[in-house]
Amino acid sequence: MSDTVIVIGGGVIGLTSAVVLAERGRRVRVWAREPADRTTSAVAGALFWPYRIEPAELVGPWSLRSLREYVALARDPAATGVRVVAGLMSDTPLVGLGSWARELPELREAQAGELPDGCGQALRGRLPLIDMPAHLRYLEGRLRAAGGSVERRTVGGFGEAAAEAPVVVNCSGLGARELVPDASVFPVRGQLVVVENPGIEEWFVSAGGKAGGGRGAARTTYLFPQPYGLVLGGTADEHAWDTRPDPETAAAIVARCAALRPELRGARVLAHRVGLRPARPRARVEAVQLPGGARLVHNYGHGGAGVTVAWGCAEEAARLAG
Incomplete structure (x- = not known):
């Protein structure tokens, strides 16, 4: 043994x-x-x-x-x-990312024409x-x-x-x-919505923004094209233990993502999911x-x-x- x-x-x-x-x-x-x-x-x-x-x-x-x-x-x-x-990581400077970023030769500042409406800066790369x-x-x-x-x-x-x-x-x-x-271990609640993908092939992430609600509540916006559907998010609510999807939060997630990609308006919802990230x-x-x-x-x-x-x-x- x-x-x-x-x-x-x-x-x-x-x-x-x-x-x-x-x-x-x-x-x-x-x-x-x-x-x-x-x-x-x-x-x-x-x-x-x-x-x-x-x-x-x-x-x-x-x-x-x-x-x-x-x-x-x-x-x-x-x-x-x-x-x-390929995709876009907004609100993130290229300088200071660390040694791992040097392994991604395609990671660069996105040009203005590559940014969705309302996005002022982003990195473009393949991850x-x-x-x-x-x-x-x-x-x-x-x-x-x-x-x-x-x-x-x-x-x-x-x-x-x-x-x-x-x-x-x-x-x-x-x-x-x-x-x-x-x-010192605590949950960071993440809620997301899975919708039918209307043809989006690239991911997008914006970690900016605050959500209303409890302490440490933060709002992220992301779109991840997965084989089972398009994953829309999200939230990062610290010390929140509720694993039930909140309908108002789900609607806000879809609305934020549709503001970036209008073709998502009316997309059929496939699933609502909540996970508790184990933070420290x-x-x-x-x-x-x-x-x-x-x-x-x-x-x-x-x-x-x-x-x-x-x-x-x-x-x-x-x-x-x-």
Whole structure:
């Protein structure tokens, strides 16, 4: 059992960590409370971008490693769910983005004629855009191919896992608030609307604007063309726990997106989705020792950038696992 690792959490952070560990020869068991398609990861719009995550000095290298992996995976989008897609990131200067941006040679300031109405500045480039339900299925399949397994199991404490493995990797996301316990973990509520795509092929993101409502409420506007429909967003409401879609918020999201792309007016709504991003002042990737001698590796608190840093954090977690 000395090579066994139990990974707690079956979202993108947990599954990616499990894949890296299993492909390095560890015997990996993922304990997940719910199926991957019911996790917050499955709801993500999933454009590669280091969004709402600290510390910057670590996020840069984590993002760069993940970017390289996603570009490689995009060679087979049907299998992996990863595509490299062109689009616009508004309200964002090119200077100061970090080393990962240098790996995107097409990233540049957009010209005036490339901007939608009401948008004064944007970067134009091609970035990985991930179909998360498909990608999570891919990760589970890749894990099983490497000899790992996924088990449905609710965990009440790390001692349960430590009794069965010398190394435990905590990728419990928002669940870390109670499991660790870590009171610095909090939800950032994101609501989105999936509509029938009228033919939009490029993504668009604007992170500017404030929404009314509770503390830390922020408004984003984005359009992500996915194989299952056009994803419209969104919100970033800190410390909001309600997972029910709000009709007024949904209508406002559609209206903002239609102001940018008039062809969206009257688009048929396919789904309403809400996810709670597991945020923390600083993402936590570190190892501690449990009573009894087992090693516990924390890998949680990635906020809205879990997909963006998943591979970089997974490799760091695997290094810390020994």
